[in-house]
Amino acid sequence: MNKAHKTDRSDKNTSSQTNKTEQAKAFRVVGHSVPKIDALGMACGLEQYVADHDLTDALVGYIVPSPHAHARIRAIDAKKARAIPGVHAVLTHEDLPRNFHTTAGQGFVEPSPYDSLVLDSKVRFVGDKVALIAAETRELCIEAARALKVDYEVLAPVLDAKKAMEKGAPVIHDEPEAHMPIPVPYDAKRNMAASASMGVGDMDEVKKSSHLWLTRDFSTHYAQHCPIEPHVCLGYLDPRDRVVLVSSTQVPFHARRITAQALGIPVKRVRVIKPRIGGGFGAKQEVMIEQVVAALVLATRRKVLLLLTRAEEFVSRTRHPIDVTLEGGFNRDGSINGMRMKVLSNTGAYGSHALTVMCNCGSKVLPLYRMSTVAFDAKAVYTNLPVGGAYRGYGATQAAFAMEVFMDEVAEELGLDPIELRRRNHIKPGEGSPVFAALGEGKPGVEQKIGSSGLAECLTLGEKEIGWWDKRGKKLGDGPKRRGVGMCALMQGSSIPEIDMASVSMKMNDDGSFNLIVGATDLGTGSDTVLAQMAAEVLGLSTDDILVTSSDTDLTPFDVGAYASSTTYLSGEAVRRAALDVAAQVKKVAAEMLETSAEGITLVGGKACVADGRAVTLGQIGLRTLYERDQHQIAATASAISQKSPPPFSAHFAEVEVDTETGFVRVVKYVAAIDCGTAINPKLAEGQVEGAVVNGLSYALTEEYLFDDKGKMRNPNFTDYKIWSTTDMPEYKTIMVPTYEETGPFGAKSVSEICINGPCPAISNAIYDAVGVRLRDTPFTPERVLAALRAAKA
């Protein structure tokens, strides 16, 4: 296994970029791979996850799952179930208020339909909530579930997204109250959860006047995040009758608000705390079980633990399966006259994230290439299948697959090298795209020009590392096995501009250490560490002096949570501001102590220093301000919203070996070159790249939902839903390409999502290079590859 290496070469684009990346090397804490502050505790088995909390006298929570994909609950009788000793609560839709909400963990007003209830009198997918039970053991919950008498009126299900909007299709959300809380298209009667479109220029003219006009259809499939820790939430009433929820969540503040809304209780009556969590990847950007637990806690007045089984996790939230059609007109030299992207997204039984994932297909993919005419036309439809949610990549994964295979096809048609085609077209610093302003998340987006970009460098370095020119077009191999290489170019975003907000507090302690109190949510990504590094950088300290508390709605200031690749870029900026504020306060006191002016003071090595060599330690300042003179608490709170969403850029290169007799595709080598601006913590940034790539590889090749003809998932377990182990790993390399994003704290952008988008297109393109078959539908399982090979021979 190759160790990742960091290149020292800086962006060639502008000399100011070169200066800035050089300056960035002078950072003392930022830019260094300091140990993740909770890693040692985790390695010693001491850090607490939800289920590690005190469970004395806790009841087990249980969601009774629907056996039907689509049914009305005509009657539900819980008498027998409630009578079982040890069963403390059985809640049906008759016991709970009809407060429509969305489970999507998004800022208020959420751009997702209010089509969910804690419990409804209708079920809309196999596994949907029928009733809620709290009992002393899981066995008793199941016994109570069996004693429940449910009279279902089974309805015809919609199991095909293409048929969802046909005339006469069963209406999945026929309840009159379902609505979109923002003024965007929504038509539940036709099973349409969202639609959006934009257009600039005349596409008909492009079609007529272009040397090459190409149309292609692509499809991507269901997948689950598979965090090793499934969704879990522990709830209880505190002595002041407030509902406390210790939850494995990426969005504690949205969880508080939406739980309150769903149950009709005031926000102030709810507290959400995120401890350590075992992965999320977007699955936990959802308020899905908190309101369930809260309902059971209120009904029983007892502590309740709800831990989803792996089988339940598989039908909790998923990646939206999306069909993408691309068409475009190209000149002989490969430049683009215009492109249109059409999207059909299957959002499953509820519309959580339907609009926003769908819009990201356009907004995070189309701007990558320069074109004056562009059109985007998208719909998201309801089906009686598992619910699409937020999954790393968030629409960009699905659309980048289409775009990057499409570009490979265009390159072939024009006789151009695929990398050259990208070079001629990709967006460069200083350039913008009409898509940015036109396509936000349900509302118009935000105009932006690219600040930093290392994409050109990513292409060059990746091309070299994979050995492109020695391998492309050579169809090397022996016997029935053939090798090929493929590539792709990618962009994503960093935060949702003008919508999402992050805030942070800091306070100084006796010994010169600081508490850094952030709403931001570390789901294993290391954001607590990265934010501590930023504070330490400003204050001339090490991360040992920064004590992080995060994600407690009572104690920490507001933060939207971990999604949209925002924590480093947005929460980091709030940290930088708060740290500058306390730094100024520290310098003011130091100036008094040293009888000099504050301007002449620098903070370094835990001291406040003057040019002439005199200094006081931050500890001395701490003691003075807390106990001795002009006593006051040095502290600050700062907020940030972003004005733009500067894209990280990446180029991926894959070498595959296709077994033409079995269809098995083996990844021989994979290279991911990435520009994330300044990598605040290089090892953690690389970790994000590597985790995303491997997830993308199994998504491309081995992960698959298999449904029966009634909409039930047949393989909700790791035996039959395959994610990769150590023994599946190919030869692999991460290449970090530093740039400096002026609008980002210390030059940072983001890195958490983008690289999951690379494997599907890079591998499809590599398969084409190896065996000449073009795979436009994921996943590339052996059976499908073999079928494509046979079809090509015929």
Next chain:
Amino acid sequence: MIRAYHQPKALKQALALVAKGATPVAGATAVYTAKSEREQTLVDITRLGLDTIDVKASKVTLGATVTLSQIADDTRLPGMVGAVLRQGARALVSRPLRNAVTLGGNIAHPCFWADMPVVLLTLKASLEIQKAGQKTKIIPIAKALADKKRAWDKGLITRVMIPLDKPTVGWGYERFARTTNDYAFVTACATLRREGAIARDVRLVLGALQLRPFVVTLAAELCEGQEFTGHLLDAVGLEIAKSVRAAPNFRASAEYRQHLAGVLAKRALATAFAWAMREDA
């Protein structure tokens, strides 16, 4: 629902419990993953000294509670037999699972993904079976796997014997799965003897297609005495694909698995012949 868990230290005790209907467990993975609600009494047979490996000139004897890890790591297992046994044991890629799963359990518990029965059938192993109050029986594994009634019912497989008295043979082993940690969709294991350009004593076993692995006599019929060329192998592969049947598996179509059977059979035979050439050289 497990009513009792016994840990006898003497084989006699264990056999008495099993005769009364207790379920023997060694690795226990089968019982504990099944999570059956049926009432059971378990007999843990890992403390009966059945975990040794004995190598003699004429045969290898493995105790029934030898783990797949022990087999995979045992370099003393000699020659082709040793290589094939280790290959079969390593097919279970998950290390901690290999540390638990035992040879006896892998045979006794019928499931299509068990890898050891495939290699044991290829190597013409025999099973030693003991039952309370009865004489010890030795049964060829081919018979044991083919019989609908399990020969070890109400008794125990105690040892597995594999003969070593073969002239130099080559072997080949192919396994198809979706990831390294997946159960096999098809497994092919082949041994043969080489006489110049001709293959003799061809033995091909296919696993994972049916509940139990089976010998593909067609392979011997088509190959015996024939010049062993790529042409022959292609034809053999196609014939085998046509002749085998795959039990239903919702993850892959029967047609695909039958096709795979032909491809893997061909490759296992080719590898066996190449080995045989190397051994002779």
Next chain:
Amino acid sequence: MEFQTTINGESHLIECEPGDTLYRVLRAGGYASVKQGCDCEGTCGACTVLLDGEAILSCITPAPRAAGREVTTVEALGHPSKPHVLQQSFVAAGAVQCGYCTPGMILAAKSLLDRERSPSDAQIADALSGNLCRCTGYVKIIDAVRDAAATLREEAK
């Protein structure tokens, strides 16, 4: 039923149901580092502990299997003031993200390094083959074990 076992060097008299798994007994005993994530099917490895030094999946291991034997969980290897080389290597290599798979990974690695001083990357991958991680892509986990092996060889000199 009752049985005597040694957990992390301490003798314990365990009382449990005959069908209890070792996972259940360890969680009830407060060994919170032992996790679960696959409905106790033995497919994720988060429940990995060492039994007489060998890595096993505690979620499908009968609790009484530990009678008279030694069980090791990651808490026994070290604590933040005195961590084991493996724990330090995992931290330094960036091999810990959400940390949920980490205890199982470290124990599987310990079992390897106890019997193999200079493991190849393939041997490391084999030792950890039963432990799923969704965060790291395994790259830095392999780095960590390689580094730990080198450190332990150095220390042994």
